[in-house]
Amino acid sequence: MNELRDAAPARPATINLAEEYAGSGVGDVLRQLDDELIGLAPVKQRIREIAALLLVDRVRSKFGLAAQAPTLHMSFTGNPGTGKTTVATRMAEILHRLGYIRRGHLVAVTRDDLVGQYIGHTAPKTKEVLKKAMGGVLFIDEAYYLYRQDNERDYGQESIEILLQVMENNRDDLVVILAGYADKMDRFFHSNPGFRSRVAHHIDFPDYTDADLLAIAEKMLASLNYRASDEAKQALAEYILLRRTQPLFANARSIRNALDRARLRQANRLLAAQDPELTLDALTTIQSADIRQSRVFQQKENGA
Amino acid sequence: MRITQGCFSFLPDLTDDQILTQIQYCLDNGWAVNLEFTDDPHPRNTYWEMWGLPMFDLHDAKGVLMELNACRKVYGDRYIRLSAFDSSHGWESVRISFIVNRPKNEDGFRLERTEAHGRVQRYATRAYATDRPEGKRYT
Numbered sequence: 358m359n360e361l362r363d364a365a366p367a368r369p370a371t372i373n374l375a376e377e378y379a380g381s382g383v384g385d386v387l388r389q390l391d392d393e394l395i396g397l398a399p400v401k402q403r404i405r406e407i408a409a410l411l412l413v414d415r416v417r418s419k420f421g422l423a424a425q426a427p428t429l430h431m432s433f434t435g436n437p438g439t440g441k442t443t444v445a446t447r448m449a450e451i452l453h454r455l456g457y458i459r460r461g462h463l464v465a466v467t468r469d470d471l472v473g474q475y476i477g478h479t480a481p482k483t484k485e486v487l488k489k490a491m492g493g494v495l496f497i498d499e500a501y502y503l504y505r506q507d508n509e510r511d512y513g514q515e516s517i518e519i520l521l522q523v524m525e526n527n528r529d530d531l532v533v534i535l536a537g538y539a540d541k542m543d544r545f546f547h548s549n550p551g552f553r554s555r556v557a558h559h560i561d562f563p564d565y566t567d568a569d570l571l572a573i574a575e576k577m578l579a580s581l582n583y584r585a586s587d588e589a590k591q592a593l594a595e596y597i598l599l600r601r602t603q604p605l606f607a608n609a610r611s612i613r614n615a616l617d618r619a620r621l622r623q624a625n626r627l628l629a630a631q632d633p634e635l636t637l638d639a640l641t642t643i644q645s646a647d648i649r650q651s652r653v654f655q656q657k658e659n660g661a
Numbered sequence: 662m663r664i665t666q667g668c669f670s671f672l673p674d675l676t677d678d679q680i681l682t683q684i685q686y687c688l689d690n691g692w693a694v695n696l697e698f699t700d701d702p703h704p705r706n707t708y709w710e711m712w713g714l715p716m717f718d719l720h721d722a723k724g725v726l727m728e729l730n731a732c733r734k735v736y737g738d739r740y741i742r743l744s745a746f747d748s749s750h751g752w753e754s755v756r757i758s759f760i761v762n763r764p765k766n767e768d769g770f771r772l773e774r775t776e777a778h779g780r781v782q783r784y785a786t787r788a789y790a791t792d793r794p795e796g797k798r799y800t
Contacts, residue, residue, distance in 0.1 A: 460720045460721050481713075484727075488716065488719055489720070490724075491719070491720070491722075491723040491724035491727070493721065527723065527727075530721070
């Protein structure tokens with residue numbers, strides 16, 4: 358009976374890899390990724406590699422070769438606002454469509470959700486989160502807070518131990534993604550070597566270039582049904598240049614905040630103008646004045 | 662004597678794969694899955710001890726199986742059953758319940774006859790297991 362069943366799917370002599378690729382829908386996933394995320398070349402490169410591996414593994418299994426599911430735990434490091442969280446939410450969908458995880462949901466947690474407040478509280482809490490994340494992606498934001506170096510009786514350690522155990526034993530059930538700022542994550546991995554070796558992919562998110570940021574700004578505006586006039590685009594480009602030199606620059610997040618403020622100013626301007634015939638165009642267009650009123654420009658003038 | 666309670670109890674014991682499929686069915690329907698255990702096999706014993714809390718908000722059956730394996734580690738010598746509660750309006754009750762773990766040796770039941778008034782006979786079934794104190798019944 359067993360022999361019969363095993364023999365049934367005849368092994369093909371050759372496989373058309375291009376056909377497999379087209380059939381798997383991987384191409385669509387990657388193209389969508391390219392379209393929707395700006396910059397982030399190393400991240401996209403790594404995702405492409407993972408996709409290729411999963412596809413080749415599938416083909417290998419058709420030939421009856423051993424194909425062990427690769428470890429896909431990842432760590433995302435990078436400066437503030439470089440898209441770590443955005444990519445993580447996207448990653449769950451990507452891995453699901455590549456057929457690596459079964460459900461494709463994302464459970465995003467921080468230290469609060471994993472670590473308890475008293476002895477014996479941590480383990481059930483962590484396990485609860487892990488149970489929810491099964492079949493999907495567990496995203497631990499600011500993972501370095503799990504470990505507090507100055508307090509050796511901190512409950513975070515217990516949480517880390519459980520995480521490590523599940524990451525090892527349930528490799529095909531869930532993917533753990535750790536995210537945080539580069540320097541703090543380095544220290545975290547240094548004091549928890551177990552984590553370092555279980556995380557297969559260390560992906561560093563580079564800062565965005567000025568052109569990237571401008572493209573991101575336009576995309577953000579478009580998603581909110583706004584558009585920037587040509588002068589506003591020019592102003593935005595200048596704004597990015599200036600903002601970068603100032604302290605606490607947080608890449609795309611700074612841009613998002615700037616756009617939020619520009620929308621406030623636009624609304625204020627429209628209200629002040631009291632236009633009896635307000636056009637759709639006026640409602641959706643951000644003018645350069647909305648951006649040039651920013652504190653960033655004023656400081657330049659003060660300094661000059 | 663093999664206890665037959667709940668679904669699938671006349672079938673051979675479910676394998677973990679089959680259990681996973683059943684759990685996934687429950688989760689896909691939005692039911693909360695519970696694990697309960699006992700060492701009193703009497704059919705009228707409906708209140709089993711719960712292993713942890715009911716599991717809400719899960720997406721994947723593997724999470725439940727993890728708990729089941731943890732429960733088996735501690736209470737592997739007892740009956741463990743899995744039930745799923747449907748909270749939707751109009752149902753608000755357990756929709757499925759089946760045994761996922763049983764002791765190695767199931768002793769079965771003794772029939773006890775009691776002479777009552779006149780020629781009346783009263784019958785009772787008593788599990789041999791319950792002759793021993795709780796916790797030592799199936800070791």
